[in-house]
Amino acid sequence: MPQADALKLMAVEAQAKGITLTPAEMGDLERRTGGVPLAIQWSIGLMSLGHSVEGVLRRLGSGQSDIARFCFAESVASIRGRDAHRLLLALALFERSVSRAMLGEVAGLGADPVGRDDGLAELLRLSLVNQKADRFTLLPLTHAFARDELIQHPELARELRERWLARLVALAVPYNAVHWQQPDRSLLRREGEHVETLALWAEAQERPELLLQIAPALSGYYDAVGRWRDMVDLDQKSIEYARLLDRRADLRNGLNWWGWTIGQQGRYAEAEQAFAEAYAIAITTPDPVWQSEILVNMAQLARRQGQIDLARQRCAEALQIVQQVDAAQQRFIRADIVIEQGKIARDCGDLAEAEQHFQAARDVFQITQENPGFNLERAWGAYSHFAHIKHQRGSLDEAAPMYRESVEALRELGSRAYLATVLVRFATLEEQRGNRQEALGYAREALELSRTMGLVPEQDQAADLVARLSGATP
Numbered sequence: 001m002p003q004a005d006a007l008k009l010m011a012v013e014a015q016a017k018g019i020t021l022t023p024a025e026m027g028d029l030e031r032r033t034g035g036v037p038l039a040i041q042w043s044i045g046l047m048s049l050g051h052s053v054e055g056v057l058r059r060l061g062s063g064q065s066d067i068a069r070f071c072f073a074e075s076v077a078s079i080r081g082r083d084a085h086r087l088l089l090a091l092a093l094f095e096r097s098v099s100r101a102m103l104g105e106v107a108g109l110g111a112d113p114v115g116r117d118d119g120l121a122e123l124l125r126l127s128l129v130n131q132k133a134d135r136f137t138l139l140p141l142t143h144a145f146a147r148d149e150l151i152q153h154p155e156l157a158r159e160l161r162e163r164w165l166a167r168l169v170a171l172a173v174p175y176n177a178v179h180w181q182q183p184d185r186s187l188l189r190r191e192g193e194h195v196e197t198l199a200l201w202a203e204a205q206e207r208p209e210l211l212l213q214i215a216p217a218l219s220g221y222y223d224a225v226g227r228w229r230d231m232v233d234l235d236q237k238s239i240e241y242a243r244l245l246d247r248r249a250d251l252r253n254g255l256n257w258w259g260w261t262i263g264q265q266g267r268y269a270e271a272e273q274a275f276a277e278a279y280a281i282a283i284t285t286p287d288p289v290w291q292s293e294i295l296v297n298m299a300q301l302a303r304r305q306g307q308i309d310l311a312r313q314r315c316a317e318a319l320q321i322v323q324q325v326d327a328a329q330q331r332f333i334r335a336d337i338v339i340e341q342g343k344i345a346r347d348c349g350d351l352a353e354a355e356q357h358f359q360a361a362r363d364v365f366q367i368t369q370e371n372p373g374f375n376l377e378r379a380w381g382a383y384s385h386f387a388h389i390k391h392q393r394g395s396l397d398e399a400a401p402m403y404r405e406s407v408e409a410l411r412e413l414g415s416r417a418y419l420a421t422v423l424v425r426f427a428t429l430e431e432q433r434g435n436r437q438e439a440l441g442y443a444r445e446a447l448e449l450s451r452t453m454g455l456v457p458e459q460d461q462a463a464d465l466v467a468r469l470s471g472a473t474p
Contacts, residue, residue, distance in 0.1 A: 226416035416453060
């Protein structure tokens, strides 16, 4: 770093940490750190903890060849054996930013928020961690040094690793359920990268059973952020591992998710085979909740291919199975089936019947519930389907705010695939209302999403909209 910039950094860091440096001391610090920004920050951090300016400068002048590593070692020596040290090494296990609560749990300080926060404050004073809102992370160089420090403490590393693993598995397990039972995916948007890191670790450690345990959550994360290529690869890998380990429930789930994904991409024959095998396993398990889930997906696939009678038959079969489920779950499963029946009616042009079905689903999957017994994404799906019927029946001004609310909610907690569908519909409505610029913006967003995920119908519709609204050739 140029001398002038280094002196500015020192002034900022010293003021932030309540340290007074004379011009001569700042000149010495710049020379002895070689102008390395992290070394400057760590040195001033040491001073903020009570080390004298002379003492820090004297240590820096001891002929260290790697000044940044030396400063890091000096900083860590001042916290070793304390909560701040545990937090630093716990943070070394995370590749991305992590919440205060999760970091404290992995460090073993979940029941001691005061110790956790004091330790984090100490790390911040030493400039060993970065904070943004309530999340913490390490710079790449600091992360590498912290990983080396972790290796020097194998027993502590083992303890932290076990807590890290347990915490991420606990995060992932609730997503190993039918879609309407899962937690909403706003949590996965924030923490899904950590699940991905765990999946890579599980493969490196040859732990396929662990990968299967967390795969549904990771697949949900990929769906939520639009990484469908990774999602398809993960689903195929999960299916292979489940076959090898003869884990039939995991195989059923993997085939179901994979069938749904490739069905959205227009790979109908492969999707039919996947659903057929998944349903055969569900029958032998037996699990009526999963049987109904798979039948609804099969109905959707048939409807997409124009096989309306088959789609209706699948829904009827699912409704028969619902009688085997306990009363607490029955209403949600019925509402889920009703949504597909509404789509069938809509595609057949019976908008009145479709509206009745979607209203019935909305009565169960309500967007206003604070602690619903279902995935809130399902409620927004029912709400946006109802908006689409209002749109098709000509109530444009009534449908517009419903679409807008749905888009905002789905951006936070929904599937990127369904978001693309709603964006196409919203763009079409805004075009009809004469709002061409708004329509073009929604259409372009839908086109980008659908191209990334390989969604055939949405991509074609969005491309036509963009071309028409921008005056270009499709």
